[in-house]
Amino acid sequence: MRLSFSFFLAVAATTQAFVPGPVRLPSRGASLMAPKVGRTAGWSRLMAMKDVGVGIIGAGRIGIVHLEALAGCPSAIPVIISNPTVAKAQEAAVKFNVREFTDDAMKVIQHPDVDAVWICSPSQYHADQIKACAAAGKHVFCEKPIATGLAETIEAINTCREAGVKLMTALQRRFDPNFARVKRAILEGEVGNVVSVKLTSRDPSPPPFEYVRGGGGIFKDMAVHDLDMSRFLMGTEPESILALGSCHIDERIGSLPGAEAFDTAVVIVKYPGGKTATIDVCRQAPYGYDQRAEVLGLKGMIATDNMYPNTARIFTKDSTRNADLPYDFFMSRYKDAYLQETKEFVKCLSEDGPVPCTGEDGLIALVMAIAAEKSALEGRWVDFKEIPINAIHCDPSGTHCELNEMEASSMNGGRKREAVKGWIKDAAPSPSSGSWLKDAVSFIKKADEEAAAEDIKEKAKAF
Incomplete structure (x- = not known):
């Protein structure tokens, strides 16, 4: 049997009667009300346009992060935002000068002034929303993952290709200035041929138990960024993987099924020529958000350390230390990366350039996460x-x-x-x-x- 090509979006089905249609906020500037031209499907609609009309699905934590990034991109014009709890959509619309708000994601997708849709909804809705965007001729910027399963991910990629719309996977670390400098050192041969990559990713505190339960597990939810970064830095495709998982922080997590039972993990990814990437992830680091990378080459090594809110240090007779802890979480640590990935995608839409982080990149990251999960559960290397x-x-x-x-x-x-x-x-x-x-x-x-x-x-x- 074929998978259903359904455009029904469960995220928008809860409060239809409360808000019968999009609510338009008063304009705060003439540019927001400027008429759009070239309303045809696909990228050609943007050829006569300088600005890109943006619709946002989801006003939760990650939706707000992307709204802040869009606010720093003058050529991106937020047109409409949706959220099942319409009050959150309204609050975000007022704060970020979005023209309209609604509880219905389909109204975002079908809005005539929207050229591209930012999908910031829960993961289980991504695939259907991507397909709906493609059917409406709208380009897509989707938070990872594109979908929770391989078949659904492939469907979403193919649907966008068939419709002639661009699909970007939001893997923001690729756009971080620190990781970009590491990549540049590799490409320009500053450290010589790469021997190994080491990546550390530790959250300051675990997410709510309700999030972990049903969240896909530590490899798909958390380590997927590091798996993608290892591939990005290596510049080649991985061959096999070994992963170990354990639970140390919350015993309730340890009682969950499969890879959801892990709050700590170590991964080794083997690349061609015997090169390796070693990744360690943990859902709790009391000293702050720990994001480090190291690349060893035959001519040297390049490393990037944690980022701090300031450069102040305290010196006493007993110790020398940073005055404050590192940035407390991804929203602040990767603020520049979110802005840069937004600018790059908007630029690729305006100029019909290549997508900087494709749907295929998202698919490969998912494959790597699935392989890591299989390795951890079966206790062996997985090809x-x-x-x-x-x-x-x-x-x-x-x-x-x-x-x-x-x-x-x-x-x-x-x-x-x-x-x-x-x-x-x-x-x-x-x-x-x-x-x-x-x-x-x-x-x-x-x-x-x-x-x-x-x-x-x-x-x-x-x-």
Whole structure:
């Protein structure tokens, strides 16, 4: 059976009677009311436009983070915001000068003045909302993950391709000035050929238990950023992974099923040539938000340390220390990164340029997280060939995909499978590739990698 292509959005179904339609706030500036032109589907609608009309789905914590970033991007014009609890949408609209607010996500997607939609809703709604955006000809900026499952993720990517709209996965660490400088050092050979990467990611305190329960587990919810960063810094595709998980902070977490039972984890990712990335994550670090990276090369090493609100230090006869703790969480630590990723996506829309962090990047990060979870639960190295990406079959359009459970269960690391045609819509094979990912995800081409590397190199010079 095919997966349903449903445009029904559960996030918007709770209070329809309370707010019969979008509520328009008084304009605070003539620019907000400027008429839009070229209302056709896809990127061509933006060719005659300087500004990009933005709709936002979700006024929760991450929605507010993105609204703050949009406020720092003059060419992005917030048009409408939705939230099931309409009072939160109204509060955000007033604070960030958004013209309209509603409780209905579909009103955001179908708004005639919206060119691109920022999806900041709970993860389980992402795939359907992306498909609805594609059907409406709206470009998509989606918080990770694109979807909670592989088949749904592939459907969302293919649907956007079929509709000719751009899809960006919000993996903001790629745009952080510190990580950008590390990447630049690698690309320009300042540390020589890379030998190993080390990444540390520790939250100042664990999220509410209700969030952890049903949140996807520490690898999909938290370590996915570090898994993506290891691939971003290595500049190549991983081969296998080993993960260990444990529970130390909250015994209630330890009683949860699967990888949700872990609040602490260590991961080793093996890359071609024996290169490794080591990642440690923990949901609690009392000394502050711990975000560090180190890259060892044959000519040297580059590292990035934690960021502090100020440079003040205290000197006494007993000790020397920073006056304050590091930034307390991702909202403040990655403020510049959120702004930069927003500017880059808006620029790519205005100029019809390449998407800086694609849906495929989000898919690969999800595959890595699934493999890490499998490794931790089974206590062994996991080859990425074991993840049943080739047991996913799509119809000719690529927009209806499903996982063949029997086929998936028969797969193992030593068995090679032919990549499924149509897995990613309009993707050309890459016969020269020998890696698991390039065999299965044929949209990654050598020419694309070289172009992307040059693009990253140029952008990194700005930091």
